Amino acid sequence: MVRLLFFVFLLLLLYYILHLLIRDMPSFKKRVKGKHEPEELVQDPYCLTYIPKRSALKEKVEGQVLYFCDEKCRKSYVRREAKNG
Ligand SMILES: [Zn+2]
Incomplete structure (x- = not known):
């Protein structure tokens, strides 16, 4: 039973990490594209x-x-040019 809980927790953690990675992707692309x-x-x-x-x-x-x-x-400069020209 403890092992099952641990497995579920691990899945949730994996899901959370994936979610963060996917969420951060557009901003990462934007940063590369908007290079100064x-x-x-x-x-x-x-x-x-x-x-x-x-x-x-x-x-x-x-x-x-x-x-x-x-x-x-x-x-x-404009004055000087006007005088010369
Ligand atoms: Zn100047």
Whole structure:
């Protein structure tokens, strides 16, 4: 009788473990799929600093998209280009 109880307990434990594994599978897949891509760096043409593209200021100058580290660089560059051109 004790042996039977132990067997039932073992089955329940196995079922519980399987249940946990199956439940965790989708999140595991999601984690692998949603892998973070390395941050792309762009160069500020004014101060020549490299900045992450996501946080850079975008500006189209003469049909070319340029990225700046901040508003000051963007304005200075545009002003300089306007003076030169
Ligand atoms: Zn800059």
